[in-house]
Amino acid sequence: xGESPFWGPDFDQLEVEDPEIAGILLSELDRARGGLxxxxxxxxTSPAVLAALGSTLSNKYAExxxxxxxxxxxxxxxxxxxxxxxxxxxxxxxxxxxxxxxSGASANLAAYGAFVKPGETVLAMSLPHGGHLxxxxxxxxxxxxxxxxxxxxxxxxxTIDYDEVRTIALQHRPRLIICGATAYPRLIDFAAFRQIADxxxxxxxxxxxxxxxxxxxxxxxxxxPYADVVTFTTHKVLRGPRGGMVLCKAxxxxxxxxxxxxxxxxxxxxxxxxxxxxALKEAMSPDYQAYAAQVIRNAQALSxxxxxxxxxxxxxxxxxxxxxxxxxxVGVTGADAEVRCDAARITxxxxxxxxxxxxxxxxxxxxxxxxxxxxxxxxEPEMAVIGxxxxxxxxxxxxxxxxxxxxxxxxxxxxxxxxxxxxx
Ligand code: DSN
Numbered sequence: 001x002g003e004s005p006f007w008g009p010d011f012d013q014l015e016v017e018d019p020e021i022a023g024i025l026l027s028e029l030d031r032a033r034g035g036l037x038x039x040x041x042x043x044x045t046s047p048a049v050l051a052a053l054g055s056t057l058s059n060k061y062a063e064x065x066x067x068x069x070x071x072x073x074x075x076x077x078x079x080x081x082x083x084x085x086x087x088x089x090x091x092x093x094x095x096x097x098x099x100x101x102x103s104g105a106s107a108n109l110a111a112y113g114a115f116v117k118p119g120e121t122v123l124a125m126s127l128p129h130g131g132h133l134x135x136x137x138x139x140x141x142x143x144x145x146x147x148x149x150x151x152x153x154x155x156x157x158x159t160i161d162y163d164e165v166r167t168i169a170l171q172h173r174p175r176l177i178i179c180g181a182t183a184y185p186r187l188i189d190f191a192a193f194r195q196i197a198d199x200x201x202x203x204x205x206x207x208x209x210x211x212x213x214x215x216x217x218x219x220x221x222x223x224x225p226y227a228d229v230v231t232f233t234t235h236k237v238l239r240g241p242r243g244g245m246v247l248c249k250a251x252x253x254x255x256x257x258x259x260x261x262x263x264x265x266x267x268x269x270x271x272x273x274x275x276x277x278x279a280l281k282e283a284m285s286p287d288y289q290a291y292a293a294q295v296i297r298n299a300q301a302l303s304x305x306x307x308x309x310x311x312x313x314x315x316x317x318x319x320x321x322x323x324x325x326x327x328x329x330v331g332v333t334g335a336d337a338e339v340r341c342d343a344a345r346i347t348x349x350x351x352x353x354x355x356x357x358x359x360x361x362x363x364x365x366x367x368x369x370x371x372x373x374x375x376x377x378x379x380e381p382e383m384a385v386i387g388x389x390x391x392x393x394x395x396x397x398x399x400x401x402x403x404x405x406x407x408x409x410x411x412x413x414x415x416x417x418x419x420x421x422x423x424x
Pocket of ligand 1: 040041
């Protein structure tokens with residue numbers, strides 16, 4: 001780290017101590033920089049965030065909350081957490097924020113812990129229609145501990161049918177209603193969900209993991225005014241460290257804090273809490289707002305080009321950072337498309353589409369997202385190129401090497417982490 005007094009990441013030392021792991025760090029950086037990263041839930045977090053993550057705050061035990069810890073020596077980490085909480089409240093207009101959840105699943109676990117008892121009823125979007133594992137899948141704690149009833153999307157519009165949600169809610173009287181998804185390209189009507197929750201006396205939880213970065217950048221409407229509790233991850237469009245966060249109304253603050261710690265977690269990861277604070281500051285900038293708007297324009301341009309390639313965007317397009325693409329028109333499964341794109345240095349994931357005839361391990365679709373390529377500085381012209389490259393890679397596996405060459409040329413003009421970090 002040169003003359004800096006900060007004892008931070010020292011890659012030279014890692015190379016000497018553990019060349020095996022150091023080599024993997026380098027080859028992963030090469031992989032990420034050498035191809036197109038289109039996983040909708042990933043991004044390239046900033047060097048400042050990475051610095052906080054690689055700091056000695058990782059060493060500190062700090063069970064509890066600022067000013068109320070179970071360990072001594074917390075004065076400095078207290079400052080970082082207080083700054084992070086205040087930034088979160090300011091950025092999202094929230095009454096309360098908890099930055100300690102280790103992940104999105106942990107944040108959701110805490111929300112369940114705060115509001116629902118085992119055996120009570122929860123209404124959430126089904127996983128095959130774009131929901132999340134923690135929204136009631138039978139293999140997850142949520143499906144094992146709670147009575148989960150699900151809503152999906154209509155077969156004709158492939159969008160949420162709010163009348164159907166209301167009917168199911170009136171029939172089952174859930175204690176908790178969850179909206180938010182992992183593969184839903186459209187905006188969610190939070191006011192409609194609030195109305196339904198009020199009608200049946202339910203708590204409204206918005207799992208905003210996928211789109212909270214767009215909310216932070218003021219590119220789409222916020223769920224905060226409508227929801228009792230908003231959970232999310234910090235590493236998707238928001239571009240922070242891997243981790244989770246919860247926002248809630250003041251009346252739920254004590255319940256949420258107790259549910260995060262000591263109910264669901266022990267010691268917080270203070271290096272991650274500090275890194276979340278850094279990311280929140282970055283997200284307050286005009287540059288970030290321009291980024292969030294461009295993420296959406298890019299997703300729309302990519303979706304349009306994929307449609308031109310004969311690949312149908314589910315629901316006809318996107319309002320967000322991702323598009324869900326039905327590949328049945330080109331006769332390729334999602335699993336095959338993922339492998340073929342990987343061979344061409346395009347990283348994306350197979351995905352179930354609504355009413356999918358294929359099992360989830362195969363899937364009839366792919367999900368593409370633009371957070372990473374937008375961080376690299378790409379715009380609509382590059383999305384048209386990427387759409388064409390995906391079309392070629394998916395339909396003609398023999399073209400993999402030629403597509404990979406074009407990918408290499410494209411990413412060389414928009415390098416991720418253009419400056420190699422010190423010591424690497
Ligand atoms: N794995 C995340 C995603 O890709 O959407 C959700 O947890």
